[in-house]
Ligand SMILES: O=C(O)CCC(=O)C(=O)O
């Protein structure tokens with residue numbers, strides 16, 4: 001027996017090792033014609049929290065009676081001109097954030113959107129340098145809770161008009177419970193969830209502000225980090241000396257509000273050493289123009305990507321049912337040819 005084996009034999013059994021947080025659920029997956037595949041659900045009992053639950057190893061959950069507040073409050077970032085932000089550091093405890101990261105990377109459909117713009121009068125193709133995804137619809141419509149059919153928010157009648165360029169799809173169960181938790185803790189309502197997956201440090205988002213008119217004046221946007229830390233770099237639009245770099249870590253939530261969007265730009269620049277990261281942004285769009293814009297730039301018309309566990313990367317996803325139908329079609333065609341031959 002080698003030395004390693006002997007020490008392993010005498011080593012104490014790791015009794016206190018916490019079981020991994022299990023996110024598997026008996027709730028059926030979310031389905032909708034706008035989803036390329038069913039999207040797995042999270043357990044109904046999942047409790048979103050800044051602190052790990054203490055009762056996983058038999059103890060009582062922490063409460064204010066322990067002298068510590070149940071939840072960790074945000075840092076207020078308003079010490080620069082026109083800046084109005086809250087930084088929940090963290091918003092979700094690390095173990096939950098890690099499992100949620102793995103779950104969403106595995107279960108959500110992603111896109112690598114390209115689009116054409118005119119740059120200095122010349123047609124240019126822009127390749128979005130990250131994977132994106134999107135769920136939701138603007139405030140003029142709602143989804144029927146059972147069928148997922150789009151209804152006019154006021155009349156509750158079918159609402160196809162105004163969505164000619166996109167196919168809005170509801171927020172799946174696994175993201176809805178998270179959205180409701182973010183709504184409660186940030187005191188704002190959201191009807192859109194944008195997802196970014198930065199596969200590595202070459203993926204990025206350049207300086208921009210989320211100040212489109214369909215979000216209304218001074219919108220509140222909540223932005224969650226799952227996975228690796230990335231620098232969130234900001235600069236004031238007119239006061240050029242005003243800059244800020246904020247490392248956003250696993251489980252953090254940054255809430256941008258007030259004049260943050262109208263007066264500041266933000267970005268996630270490329271970083272050589274950065275690991276993979278998911279970013280979720282929770283937003284509220286008021287008009288159909290917002291829906292069209294968001295689906296154009298975050299879903300687009302290209303292929304669907306899905307995480308491939310074996311390959312360890314996103315791969316183009318093809319609908320197996322469609323493929324099977326095509327194969328059956330080809331087989332039948334072949335049979336006809338053979339019949340014709342005889
Ligand atoms: O990944 C991030 O933290 C920022 C994403 C962002 O700014 C956006 O999607 O508009």
Ligand SMILES: [Fe+2]
Pocket residue numbers: 208209210266
């Ligand atoms: Fe943004």
